[in-house]
Each structure stands twice: as C-alpha cells, then as structure tokens.
Amino acid sequence: MFALSDQIPRNNHTTLLPYLNLLPHNLTTTTTPPPPPQDETSIANLVLKSDPQTLTTALQNHPVQWTPELVTRVLKRLWNHGPKALQFFKTLDRHHSYTHSSAAFDHAVDIAARLRDYKSLWTLVASMQTRRLGPTPKTFAIITERYVASGKPDRAVKIFLSMHHHGCPQDLNSFNTILDVLCKSKRVEKAYSLLKIFRGRFRADTVSYNIIANGFCLIKRTPKALEVLKEMVERGLNPSLITYNILLKGFFRAGQIKEAWEFFLEMKNRKCEIDVVTYTTVVHGFGVVGEVKKARKVFDEMIGKGVLPSVATHNALIQVLCKKDSVENAIAVFEEMLRKGYVPNSTTYNVVIRGLCHAGKMDMAMEYVHRMKNDECEPNVQTYNLVIRYYCEAGEIDKGLEVFEKMGSGDCLPNLDTYNILISATFVRKKSDDLMVAGKLLIEMVNRGFLPRKFTFNRVLNGLLLTGNQGFAKEILRLQSKCGRLPRHLECYCFFSLWNRNLSGHQLVILKPTVYVLHRMELLLRRYRKEETFIPVLKVKDEMDVTLIQVPTYSIVHELPIGFQNVIVCYLSFYGLTSIFLSLYNQGNVETIGLDDAATRLGVERRRIYDIVNVLESVGVLARKAKNRYSWKGFGGVPKTLQQLREEGLRENFNTFNGNNYVKVNNRKEKSLGLLTQNFVKLFLCSNVDLISLEEAAKILLGDAHDPSMMRTKVRRLYDIANVLSSMNFIEKTHHPKTRKPAFRWLGTRGKSDNGSANTSVLNESKKRIFGTEITNTSFKRTKVVSTIDENSNQITKTHLQMLVKCEDLENEVDKSNFEQDLRHSSKNFQFGPFAPVTVSVSKFGATQNSTVKQVHDWESLASTYRPQYHNQALRDLFVHYVEAWKSWCSEVAGKNPIQLIS
C-alpha cells in the first residue's frame, strides 16, 4: 500500500491502526531505561499464552513497573488479537498499583468497537466518564469511525450529535472529524448534507470544505469537488495549498491526466507556493498512468526549484518504477536515497519488496525483509502479507505458511488480510490437507476477533465437504452459525427448525435479509388465512446493533397444509417479482389491474410495481388507463409493438452502433424507464448483434456523455429492465464467449425453438399462454434454483410452475378435513423448510402433467420438488451435505439449549 499520508489533511483524532504508529525502538541506545523496550513483546507473549484464570496472577507477578506508555504499547502489539487485548486491559484494570490512562482507554474502546462488542465499548466509555478520563473527542472519533466502518453511518452521526450527553461537547474539530469519517468511507453525500445543516452552528472552516472536496475526489467526482471549492470561496473562505493539492490528486485519481497537468501549471502561474506534497502527487500521478519519463522529469525539476523531495516522494517514484519500469531502476533510486542520507520507512521497504516479488525475485525480496530488521525498521504486517501473497501466488503455499508461522511467534500478529490471503491460497491445489489448514485458520481468525465474510465461510465449508472432511465441516458450520454467517437458505432452515421446537417466546438473533424474507412470507400467510386486518405475527425490532425477532406464541406454519410451507419458502426464492406479477394477471380473465392490488398481492411496496408496469407497458403487454389503473393487453400484441419499435429504431439509426443513435435526454419523460426499455429493445431489433452487455448498452444509449456516475445509474436501470425482460423470456442472460462477462441475448424473435420455450411461438401464441412459467435452465436471481432434471426439464418445470401458479386457487380448494388429514398424515416424517429430500420420481410428475388439480393435492411431492435446487451435480451433492451436517449437528445438541444454535 502506498501511503502519501502527508498529502491529505489528516485528522489528528483518527488513529485507526495504532500499530502502524509503532515507532521503531532501538534496542541498544535507549536513553530512558525503565521499562526496557522488549518488555511489551514479552508481556504480549505472556498474555497470548495465559488463559483468563492465570492471567491475573501472571500480570501481578510480572516484574515490571506498569506505566500508561507500556500498557499502550502492549495493546498495540496485541492489536490483531482483539479478545486477548481486551482481556489484558480488563485484567490490568484490577491491578492494585496501576490505573489506566485516557489513551489506554481509547485503545480499549477502539478494540472493542472493532470486535463489534458494543456493550463493552459503552461500558468502557461510562468507566472513562466516572474516572474523569473522558470520553475525549478522540474517543468519539474512534467510536464514530468504527460505527461507520461496520456500515452504520447514521448511528455514527447520532453518536456525534449526542456527544455532549457524555460530557464531551462538540466543537469544530469534532465536527470536521465526523465529516472526515463519513468521507473516507465514501459517504460523501451524507457528509456534505451534514455540513450544509451544521456549517452555521460549528462555523465550518477551510478544513471542513477540504474534507468534503477530498471526499468527492476519493470517489472520482472531481466536478463536484470543484463545486465545493466554488462554494467555499463564495462563503468567504480562502482555499489553501492543501485544497489545491487535494484537487490535483483528485484529477489524477479520476484519470483526468490532462486536467491534472493544466491544474498544476495553473498553480504555478498563480504563484502558489508549491510544496513537496504537490510534487509528490504529480510524480505519483504520472507514474501510475505509465508516464515514467514525465514522473522522473518532475522529480528532477523539483530539486532545481528548491523543493527537496521527501521520503514519500521517493516512495512514489520507487513504486512507479517498480510498476511501470524495472525493479532494478527502482532499487537504484532506493540506494541513491540512502546515499543522500534519507531514512527509508516501512512503506519504502514494502514498495521495494513488492517490486521484487512482482519480478519473481522472491529470495532477494526476503533479503530486504531481513535488511529491514537490521535497519531498525521492523517489517510490519503489510510486509509479511505481501510476501505471503506472492509465495502463494507462485504456488509455494508451504513457504507462505512458514512466513505466517514466523510472524505468529514473533512480534507481528497476522491481521484479517493475512488470513484471507492464506485461506484463498488453500483452494488452489484442491488438496484435503490444504483445506484442513483453511479450516484451522478460519477458527483461529474468529478466535482473534476477526469476522470472516460469508463467502469465505462458504468456500471453506464447500471445500471441506468436497474433500471428504465432513466432521470438520460440521465444526465450521457451527462456527459459521455462531458468527451469524450462515448461507441464507440454511439460516431460514435453522429458524424454522427452532420454531418447530416450540421455542415460543424466545428471542433469536437473525440476519436482516432473513427478516425481509419472513416479512414477505407473513404477508403471504395473511392472505392465505384471509385476514383482513393486520395482526403482526413476527415482532421485529431493529435495535441498535442486532435484529431481534420475537418468536410468536404459536406457529403459523403449523396451520398450513404440509408441503405448503415448503411451497411458500420456495415461492419467495423461486420468482422474481415480474414472474409472480405475470402469473397473477396472465390468467385470461384479467382485464384491469390496480396498482394497489398488485402491490398487496405481491407483498411489496407500490414503488416496485411501477418499474414492472412501465417495462410491460413499453412492450405493449399493459396499457395505462387512468392513474392507478392499467389494462391487461397480453402478449398477443407484442409482435406488433416490436415491429413498430424496429421500424422506429431503423429510422433513428439504431442499426449502427456509432454512438450517435442515443436519444438526447432533456427532461424527465425522456429519461423514463419505459423509453429506456424501448431503446434497449431497439438495440437488439435493429442490429445483428447477438450478445450485448449492459455496460455496452449503457454506453450506446448514453451517447457521448461518459460521466461515470451517469453510467452507473444507467446500468442500474438496465439491470431493472433486463430482469423484467428476462422474466418474460424476451432476453436471456449468458456470458460473452470471450470475455466471460455477463451479457444478454435476445430471444424474442428468434429464440430457441428446440426446447419449446421459443419466443417466436410465444409472440404468436394466444394470450392464454402463461408467461413466467417458461423457465427452463434459467437460474433465478441469486438463489440458483433450477430444475434438477436437465433433460425434459422444460416440460417438467413448466408443469410444476403452472401448478405453483395455481397455488392461489388450490389453497381454496383444500378443504378443512383434507387439510387436517394432511397434517396428521405427515406429522411423523415431517420434513421442514425447503430442504426436504426429493422423493418424487420423474414419472410421477410426468403423469401429473396433463391431469387435474386432484393429483396436485399431493402437497408434499409438489413441495419437495420445489425446494431450491442446484444446477450441477456437485452442487446438488453439496447441498445434501449441508442438510445432513445440520441435521446431525441438531440431533447432537438436541439435549442442550437450542437457542445457542443461532444466537
């Protein structure tokens, strides 16, 4: 990582990574003897070795004079083992002759926040207050920064606004801090609006505006940054050199090299006192885009102008040479820098080491790592990470692990990146042993307070299952559950398992997405029960940090026919909204559609419906009658609409992709989703392109405007449209054969007639045809639910889905007695959730195909066929493993408190 740290107005309060600030300590020339400097290492190791019971006595007996400085150093050393660090802090808090300083408290607060242990955090804050040690503005800087980092910016703002309740009134500095925290996490708009609201109250200054401008530069929105600059001048605040440097760097970052250079010249013209930061920015900026010569020239020029390059400038040049030139030249600069008497910092070494690694000179790289030690510039975690990464990339995983072992036993603890790098590497060789290592690393990282991503967990779990380590996989699954990182489907499954155990009245901690699914489910259930009034079944409260669900006192699921439960869960995961929409209204007897009705029936907000109807309207499936009302035209008229669009498109030159065929966007109407849909369709209709990616489409439709934010918006809209169109089978999602990038293919007029889902026929057929049921191998949304049966899949899936569509009617046909019989009948071998084993044979369903509702009464079969299913065999097997692992684990812990399973 390249740190141009002196270029950005750094906020004094925010010290996220205290260990980076560790000063190199000199073992031989220490002038202030007690405590001896190696003490923090030995103490840290002592803490790492002791368990909570022995730690107290170990610390009491340790022959050392405890001072706040020593404690701070130990905490820094233990930084990457949060739980141990907190334990150390808490144990020492009870020491008879030592009391913690404010700085030590801040570290503890930081560590607790990083562990997302908010209870400890606020206890520490309260403790600070009672001891009159704070909380200080710095404490709040830490807290807000951590809240923002864990995705809670609103909470952070609230905390800032309530600082004074903790005895720490807000001032301009703390205001700037919160702005900075928001900007650094790319929430610039939020920061900007906060500035607008409070600039009067806190007397926003140049620094405040610099922070916002820098924020916009970080997200490559230089025009907006310039706007901020303008506003700042209008408010009578003078931009400083820092302001100009921010903008200069912003131009380079956004790839506006020409603008950057002009800006730099302008700075010179205006007789700005250009400083070393400016030059460093230019050197780095040119270098990054490969203009090494220019970078060099500027580097040489600055000396002539009397501005001495700093270590950061050298770092920039060295990095650039490593990346775009040769590592030899980079090392030459490095040596020259030493000759001139500069003292390289860890960044300098890391840049050189990365360059060597990149050039495949691993041995030489390691020499530099040793050289760092001798040069009193201890290798830091980044150094180790990059060496490990390159070893792993070169396939030498064992060497990577060796380095990892060394750092673990030494004085630099591995961080989240280290673990991620190593875990990723274990998948390369597909060896059972490697995956065992991955599992162990995963457990270790959790113990050290790092929260692996769901993706990491899933990969390790999959790997272990596929290499036959079922026992270990089970352990990982348990850990995954403990961390709240279960795969979504298992999460639901766990929830229902618990629910099924009559755990009424208990509180479970569940992840938010599940809550959303449950909300929707509740709506469907209410409809099923024909409830007119809203009776909340699931009481959900979104508390500070976790989402709690009150398990209802009765199980609504039990009221449903067996199998229907499964259907419901699948119903939600199977369909995109459009498909449900179409299946509800494409019944042959629907004439008008009320938007409110649609929203209620789909269990979504009105807003979602607008998008669907707009797209449907633009291809002629619907027509707007009045506000709130649409009439159903069906698919009969679609070919005609498409023909019209084609003619229109040819007139507008949509057959040539020269970027001139975009529609000039002036007002709201011309930006509408409907019009965009039509233009998108025209792209396919009027040209021979087979595949088009949404990015390409966006580029063409936008024309000359290549503003990245406009592009993003356009692509997002195209996703919305593409989803609706593919639900109707007008287009299908595939991958570009060469680039493997996602792209869309038009099926509408020349679809695949071999599997029956051809849209040529679709377009010509009567409106009775059920759209949204033509799902063959299309994977749906994120759940990858595909028919298990690949051959004949069309027919079978079609039948199944048609039946599913009719669930609506079927529900009503199941009379009470039937219903109860079902319940009794299957209460024994009751399979819950979407994970019931598939017992239905193909032939059984083949028979159902043309028959009536009666056979569909076999709810269980229907349901089990509809469980989420994976496309390929390996995944399918894996899925069974998941369920097995979960089941055996459940039975294992059946005697214990099942709440522990989740919460």
Place this chain on the structure above:
DNA sequence: GCTTCCCGCCACACA
C-alpha cells in the same frame, strides 16, 4: 473488489 439487485428518499407530475 466488482457486479447485481433491492430499497426507499424525495422531487416532479398531474388532477
């Protein structure tokens, strides 16, 4: 770290 998708704010449109 990028792609994809969902959500809901808030501004505009329309009666």
Place this chain on the structure above:
DNA sequence: TGTGTGGCGGGAAGC
C-alpha cells in the same frame, strides 16, 4: 395542494 409517479443513488448481497 394533495396524491400519484418514478428518477435516482445508496448500499447490501453475491460472487
């Protein structure tokens, strides 16, 4: 002026 519409961007999930 109130209610209906829908552009738009944040940000979470997925990979």
